[in-house]
Amino acid sequence: MKKIGILSSHNGSGFDYIQKACEDKILNAQVVVIISNNTDANVLKKASSKNIPNYIINSKKYDDTDEEITNLLKKYKCDYVFLSGYMKKIESKLLKEFENKIINTHPSLLPKFGGKGMYGRNVHEAVLKANEKKSGVTLHYVSKDYDEGEFILQNSLKLNENETIESLESRIKDLEKRTIIEGLQKIIL
DSSP states (O other): OEEEEEEOSSOOHHHHHHHHHHHTTSSSEEEEEEEESOTTOHHHHHHHHTTOOEEEOOTTTOSOHHHHHHHHHHHTTOSEEEESSOOSOOOHHHHHHTTTTEEEEESSOTTTTOSTTOOTHHHHHHHHHTTOSEEEEEEEEOOSSTTOSOEEEEEEEEOOTTOOHHHHHHHHHHHHHHHHHHHHHHHOO
């Protein structure tokens, strides 16, 4: 059984999908630790309710957050690290220690609409402004540059004629859930 560590800054909807898939035996894995940089992150409450160890690691508490996060993930013997809305750039020690083991999801068909500042509604707004015919979700490994790691899986959907930011955001969220689980099934054997 593979061990997954989650890094999340807010609600951790990706954690919800992964945890349910683990509980339902869809994934042969277990979420063993959750780390947030935000003391008010809802994902910490969710982790506590599931008796999953959880920690707050941020620059207010630690001089070297990269070192602290890396050490915690190693302590829990994580095979993979999933970024569930983690709003901080992954630093070099963590990238080196978990090379091709850190996974992120992006709400577009990369390489389009990726990079610094391209997350959530910003992406959907850019997709609509560019008059794209389709959008989707990309599950990828994390590299030193935003949204440039090797793709694990991409799923797409056609944009509706009267698509709004809100409708696209909702449809992408539904597609994201499926993409995360399908992608993890490909790599977690």
